[in-house]
Amino acid sequence: MGLVMAENITKEYHSGEVTVRALKGASFNIEPGSFVSFVGPSGSGKTTLLNLIGCLDKLSAGRLLVAGMDVSSFGKKDSAIFRGKNIGFIFQDFNLIPVLTVFENIEYPLLMVQNASPGDRKKRVMSLLDAVGMAEQKDKYPDQISGGQKQRVAVARALVTNPKLVLADEPTANLDHKTAYMVIELMKKMRDDFQTTFIFSTHDQKIVGEAEILYMMEDGELVGKQMKGGEEHV
Amino acid sequence: MYNLFKIAIRNLMRYRRRTLLTASLIAIGVIFVLVFVSVSGSFKNMIIGQITGSMLxxxxxxxxxxxxxxxxxxxxxxxxxxxxxxxxxxxxxxxxxxxxxxxxxxxxxxxxxxxxxxxxxxxxxxxxxxxxxxxxxxxxxxxxxxxxxxxxxxxxxxxxxxxxxxxxxxxxxxxxxxxxxxxxxxxxxxxxxxxxxxxxxxxxxxxxxxxxxxxxxxxxxxxxxxxxxxxxxxxxxxxxxxxxxxxxxxxxxxxxxxxxxxxxxSPFYNIARMIDMMTLFIKIMLIAIVLISIMNVMIMAVYERIREIGTIAAIGTLPGKILAMFVIEGFSLGVLGAVVGNVIGLVIVYILDLAKITFNFGRQTGLLLSPALRASDILVVSVIVIIVAVLGSLQPALKASKMEPIAALRHV
Structure with missing residues (x-):
């Protein structure tokens, strides 16, 4: 059974009398431990799709199962609890909390979401700081580190709760190519080390090739699926 | 709870000047109330003491x-x-x-x-x-x-x-x-x-x-x-x-x-009641000062941190915890203003007491004003400030807790 199973999912936005179909009946299946990317130009529906998988937004139609749960039936609180347990997020703008140190930013989900014990928190955070190579910067605040370092911290924060799935919306958009490549490599390494499924969206052709499974999107539709070593149309 | 306080205090320190100005405004209100309560209370008690202890x-x-x-x-x-x-x-x-x-x-x-x-x-x-x-x-x-x-x-x-x-x-x-x-x-x-x-x-x-x-x-x-x-x-x-x-x-x-x-x-009872009424009005003014200043600061704090709210909500922070974060911030601001106001108020009252100010009442001249504060006065003023600070931060905090993470993350 797939970790993410989408059947004909649709998302419509209403603005006055105008209805915009951001996603038009997408169906796909993502297996646990995959390293998947949704690619396409701006407005193709990548972010909408990631928001739906991440339980940040509601489906208009279709069926979406994440980690075996039908997320379309979730209320606001259920969504928050589900996200806290199962999903890690990496944002384009890093979205670190400026008043917390690197250590505290990574610790935050354990502390505020999972209520982990101090000993467990310290162990988990230190192991991830080592894994992303930020142990020496642990006491620095976000404004004291570079963009690449911020995204490393964001990767660590996304993984600290041992989620089944990490969603990254344009994680390299604000990074130079070299740093972007390093972040993608780090995400891959984390997938290998922690067996976590990574789904990221991008329109950067240079890093598209790093994904193992690639879904191509256009105008709210999935127009193709490419696996390393072959092509399959949806 | 400790961590919520830690985050609240760091957020207050983040906007140091604004925090200082708001806390100062609250402290000034507290000082006015304490000095008024002590001086008017001293006057009232002295006259009541004279009336009951030497006449009635x-x-x-x-x-x-x-x-x-x-x-x-x-x-x-x-x-x-x-x-x-x-x-x-x-x-x-x-x-x-x-x-x-x-x-x-x-x-x-x-x-x-x-x-x-x-x-x-x-x-x-x-x-x-x-x-x-x-x-x-x-x-x-x-x-x-x-x-x-x-x-x-x-x-x-x-x-x-x-x-x-x-x-x-x-x-x-x-x-x-x-x-x-x-x-x-x-x-x-x-x-x-x-x-x-x-x-x-x-x-x-x-x-x-x-x-x-x-x-x-x-x-x-x-x-x-x-x-x-x-x-x-x-x-x-x-x-x-x-x-x-x-x-x-x-x-x-x-x-x-x-x-x-x-x-x-004694007809002085009406004057005593007027003094009590004035004290009440001064306390209402304090409530207004605290309410408006805290609400203003917290509304701004929520507006400036919409993306942060979106981030922590996306990570899985429950709405109740987001609400608590902002309420604790308002509470901390109230406590800061109350503590500073109480300390300065006590010092001013002590100085007034040392100054040995005299006044006349009717035919009585040279009555010595001995302003003093009871622990209950300080407690009441502090509790008012803190409760109003919490109430003032409640509306912005509720707004923050009810935000849809997706809308908050999109905020520019």
């Missing part, structure tokens, strides 16, 4: 109907010996009563042999009166600080007008309740400072002299003044006395006694 006593018992005609000092509405005994019995059953003093109050003529004028007199047992009115002797300006048989204590204004001094002989003439007139020669034993308020310009004689002047065969009493150990029990004791004495009714089923606290006998 804390509570008075009269025969029913006496107070309505108190300006005439009616001799026909006095308590007879069985009634006095009944009142005495009721007084002795209440352990909160420290002392009591029966008085014969009457009006008469005061003559220095060349001139005559009106005088209001209290016939009292000296020991009982000075125990009930401990400040009475402090009003004696000249002469011995005692009320002796055969002597009269003359109020200052009357002594000055009639040009009598300590040791002079005077005559007091009065009509008794049967209409017969009698007079008695008395020596001026002391001159009493005149003060503002009921009874503030009355003279004093020994109760036996009063009985002699009024040709009383058995002692009748105009009023019984009462002093309490604890002034805060005023209304409790008055109600109990009233209840104990109300069982005594006349043939017409009307009560024999009436019990009054100083509040219903």
């Amino acid at each position: 006593g804390d509570i008075e018992i009269h025969r029913k109907g006496y107070v309505a005609s108190i300006d005439n000092l009616p001799l026909t509405l006095m308590m007879n010996p069985p009634q006095v005994k009944k009142a005495d019995g009721a007084i002795k059953t209440i352990p909160d009563i420290e002392a009591h003093s029966p008085r014969i109050k009457f009006g008469g003529l005061f003559s220095n042999f060349t001139e005559t004028t009106n005088i209001r007199l209290n016939g009292v047992y000296p020991d009982m009166e000075t125990k009930t009115l401990p400040l009475l002797t402090s009003r004696i300006m000249q002469g011995e600080k005692a009320i002796k048989k055969g002597e009269i204590i003359v109020p200052e204004l009357l002594a000055r007008g009639m040009k009598v001094n300590v040791g002079d002989m005077v005559v007091v003439i009065a009509t008794n309740k049967d209409g017969s007139v009698n007079g008695k020669q008395l020596k001026v034993g002391a001159i009493l400072e005149s003060v503002t308020g009921p009874g503030g310009r009355d003279g004093y004689v020994h109760i036996e002299d009063a009985m002699e002047i009024l040709r009383m065969e058995e002692q009748e009493i105009s009023e019984i003044a009462i002093k309490l150990y604890d002034f805060s029990k005023l209304n409790t004791v008055a109600h109990r006395l009233d209840a104990d004495l109300s069982s005594d009714v006349k043939k017409q089923d009307k009560p024999v006694f009436e019990v009054h606290t100083w509040e219903t006998l």
